[in-house]
Amino acid sequence: MMFDLSEEGIKDLISRGEGSNVEFKRNLVPSKVLDAFVNAFLNSGGGIILLGIDDSGEITGLSEQETRQALTRFHRVARAMPRAMQDGVNFRYGSHVIDDKNVAFLEVERKPHRAVSHNRFTAFMVESTLLLLALFCLW
Numbered sequence: 837m838m839f840d841l842s843e844e845g846i847k848d849l850i851s852r853g854e855g856s857n858v859e860f861k862r863n864l865v866p867s868k869v870l871d872a873f874v875n876a877f878l879n880s881g882g883g884i885i886l887l888g889i890d891d892s893g894e895i896t897g898l899s900e901q902e903t904r905q906a907l908t909r910f911h912r913v914a915r916a917m918p919r920a921m922q923d924g925v926n927f928r929y930g931s932h933v934i935d936d937k938n939v940a941f942l943e944v945e946r947k948p949h950r951a952v953s954h955n956r957f958t959a960f961m962v963e964s965t966l967l968l969l970a971l972f973c974l975w
Contacts (some may be wrong), residue, residue, distance in 0.1 A: 841928060843932045850895065854891065856883070857877065858886070861888075863898070864906050870881070870909055878925065881946050883943075887940040888903075889939060904929070904939035911929070925945065928943040
């Protein structure tokens with residue numbers, strides 16, 4: 837699932853509201869929460885999280901510092917993906933100023949039959965709907 841990440845595309849996403857593959861968060865979220873959304877999006881074929889938007893779709897905005905922190909976290913999530921899974925996942929992230937307010941976004945796209953989940957300890961890969969291979973990474 838690829839979203840239009842232009843300013844107009846983001847405005848359109850906001851106007852349609854949250855759904856199974858679109859999540860709004862008013863503030864910068866902790867890394868663990870961000871990881872949970874990435875995992876959920878990977879398990880469902882993809883999605884986008886928009887920061888600086890409340891649940892009703894009102895653009896509340898992020899501060900300049902929060903926007904920089906969000907982009908740094910998004911970059912870390914994309915780089916933390918285990919190398920074996922990178923072929924199966926696309927990350928696109930950035931920010932826009934909409935109605936004079938900062939909005940940051942992270943899009944997660946899962947290519948068919950590849951990565952399903954990731955975090956620091958476990959990686960899951962799917963090659964078909966019948967086969968699940970779990971790889972446990974130990975510290």
